[in-house]
Amino acid sequence: MEFASIKGFKDILPSEALTWQKLQKEARVILRSFGFQEIMPPLLEVTELFSRSIGEETDIVSKEMYTFTDSKGKSMSLRPEATASLVRAYIQHRLYENNPIQKLFTIGPMFRHERPQKGRFRQFHQIDAEIFGDPGPRSDTEIIALGLRLIEAVGLSGLSLQINSLGCPQCRTGFRNELRAYLFDKKAALCADCRRRADTNPLRVFDCKVEDCKALVSGAPTILDFIDENCRDHFHALQEDLRVLGVSFTVNPMLVRGLDYYNRTTFEIQTDRLGAQNAVLGGGRYDGLSRQLGGPDHPAIGFALGMERLVALLEEQARPETSSPELFMIGLGERAEKKVLQWIYELRRQGVWTEMDYSSKGLKAQMKRADRLSARRVLIVGEDEMASGKAVLRNMAAKTQEDISLENLVQNLKKVIV
Ligand code: HAM
Numbered sequence: 001m002e003f004a005s006i007k008g009f010k011d012i013l014p015s016e017a018l019t020w021q022k023l024q025k026e027a028r029v030i031l032r033s034f035g036f037q038e039i040m041p042p043l044l045e046v047t048e049l050f051s052r053s054i055g056e057e058t059d060i061v062s063k064e065m066y067t068f069t070d071s072k073g074k075s076m077s078l079r080p081e082a083t084a085s086l087v088r089a090y091i092q093h094r095l096y097e098n099n100p101i102q103k104l105f106t107i108g109p110m111f112r113h114e115r116p117q118k119g120r121f122r123q124f125h126q127i128d129a130e131i132f133g134d135p136g137p138r139s140d141t142e143i144i145a146l147g148l149r150l151i152e153a154v155g156l157s158g159l160s161l162q163i164n165s166l167g168c169p170q171c172r173t174g175f176r177n178e179l180r181a182y183l184f185d186k187k188a189a190l191c192a193d194c195r196r197r198a199d200t201n202p203l204r205v206f207d208c209k210v211e212d213c214k215a216l217v218s219g220a221p222t223i224l225d226f227i228d229e230n231c232r233d234h235f236h237a238l239q240e241d242l243r244v245l246g247v248s249f250t251v252n253p254m255l256v257r258g259l260d261y262y263n264r265t266t267f268e269i270q271t272d273r274l275g276a277q278n279a280v281l282g283g284g285r286y287d288g289l290s291r292q293l294g295g296p297d298h299p300a301i302g303f304a305l306g307m308e309r310l311v312a313l314l315e316e317q318a319r320p321e322t323s324s325p326e327l328f329m330i331g332l333g334e335r336a337e338k339k340v341l342q343w344i345y346e347l348r349r350q351g352v353w354t355e356m357d358y359s360s361k362g363l364k365a366q367m368k369r370a371d372r373l374s375a376r377r378v379l380i381v382g383e384d385e386m387a388s389g390k391a392v393l394r395n396m397a398a399k400t401q402e403d404i405s406l407e408n409l410v411q412n413l414k415k416v417i418v
Contacts (some may be wrong), residue, residue, distance in 0.1 A: 006122070007116060008121050026153055030149055031105045031127075034103070036103040036104060037102075037103065037104055038106065039089060041085035041086065043079055043109065043111075047065070048075070049085070050080060050084050053087065055201070057260070058259055059258060060258065063113070064080060064113045079111065082126060083302060085106075086104055090132055090295065090298075091293060096132065096298060100133045102133055103129070103130070110124055110126050111123055118274060118276075119274040126306060128303070129146060130300055130301070132300045133298050134299060136234060136264070137234050139301055141241035143303055144163075151269060151280065151305075155314070156314060157317070160249075160269070161268075162250050162251075162252040162255050162267060163242075163266070164223070164254075165231055165232075165266070166256060167223055171223070171226050171227045172263075175221070179220060179221060180202050182220050182221055183205065184198070190213055191210040194210070194213045222253035223253060223256070235265065257284055263287050265301065266283070267283055269305075271309075273313060274312060280306060280310060281306070283302050283303025287299035324374040325353045325355040325375045325376065326352050326375075326417050327353070327375065327377045327413065328370035328378045328379075329343060329344055331356075332382035332383070333382055333386075336383060346410045363380065376395070376397055377395050377396060377417070378393075379392075389407060390403050390405050391406060393416065
């Protein structure tokens with residue numbers, strides 16, 4: 001094969017394209033119901049837009065951008081994220097003049113030269129949403145509720161919301177000094193990047209993936225001890241709103257996020273099902289960015305959701321339902337075999353994929369078939385179980401087992417399986 005796609009860049013094949021279209025269609029409907037309008041900025045911008053907004057010291061700007069010099073000698077970069085471009089467009093087209101609160105979204109590819117792995121690509125797609133013009137905390141609540149709604153609408157479950165406050169620049173000065181002092185005599189144990197960051201931008205040490213650095217920062221002071229009264233009130237009001245909406249969340253004081261423009265609220269929606277790439281959605285408030293890029297002093301908050309990660313989780317969630325039985329039942333002895341047959345058909349009638357062995361072979365042979373089918377649970381019922389009225393349900397994946405009563409067995413099993 002002479003040509004193949006570049007490492008970290010993947011084709012979305014016809015078999016996958018329908019899922020992508022459906023997700024984007026659903027997302028657009030939800031975004032509109034929250035009052036967001038679509039904007040489509042270009043993929044290429046001058047490099048300085050990203051270095052001045054995301055920050056020179058961040059991994060994204062210092063290592064991961066696709067940058068080249070054009071024929072006029074100007075440095076250009078493929079966008080590694082969308083927020084900087086949206087702020088640029090907001091300022092350039094004076095979008096705030098039509099309406100002081102602008103809610104914008106964009107969907108499209110981003111480019112970062114990271115090491116590809118599960119859930120991490122060099123070209124990936126984001127659904128990015130931003131609210132300009134409101135200092136919060138109501139817009140913080142709204143943007144988080146929107147992120148949760150997008151994830152809930154596609155049917156994903158089992159994700160967790162983490163929130164933090166990075167305070168305002170004034171709160172961070174005190175924190176930065178304290179952190180610098182904490183890291184000062186530990187520098188020898190830090191990686192080369194973090195040794196430099198400890199002086200220049202110590203908050204970035206929290207993003208480091210090197211195990212020794214992670215262990216060291218776990219004992220560091222946290223920003224929440226340094227935020228002032230206004231920032232604390234803002235953060236508490238957000239938490240109060242989330243409770244009103246019935247949203248569960250965890251306050252994670254280590255959540256600093258890998259971009260320099262944030263202040264006050266930061267948040268991530270995380271999963272434990274994508275290895276190291278645990279964030280499906282990440283965002284936060286960036287009140288100073290518009291002014292920093294030469295625009296009006298307008299506050300803003302937003303997030304980006306990674307579409308590849310969303311699709312991967314959806315596929316993973318769907319797979320167990322289609323590729324392996326929920327339950328394999330084994331009856332040993334004539335009486336038990338007959339009863340097991342009844343239970344199996346009842347469970348199937350109720351939509352639970354249940355399997356059995358067709359012959360009356362011994363336990364070992366039947367277990368072998370359960371294994372081959374990758375059955376998620378196995379229930380063995382012999383004469384002893386029939387007599388005692390209970391059996392042992394084994395969870396093959398988790399390698400755990402529990403007693404289950406044979407009286408109303410189908411109902412008991414359904415409770416465990418659902
Ligand atoms: P981010 O945390 O860098 O934030 O990226 C947001 C999401 O994009 C991540 O949670 C992840 O799902 C996805 N993502 C990032 N890098 C990759 C990659 N290499 N491969 C696959 N997916 C990836 C931002 O980009 C900010 N602009 C978010 C924001 C908007 N903050 C305020 N407004």
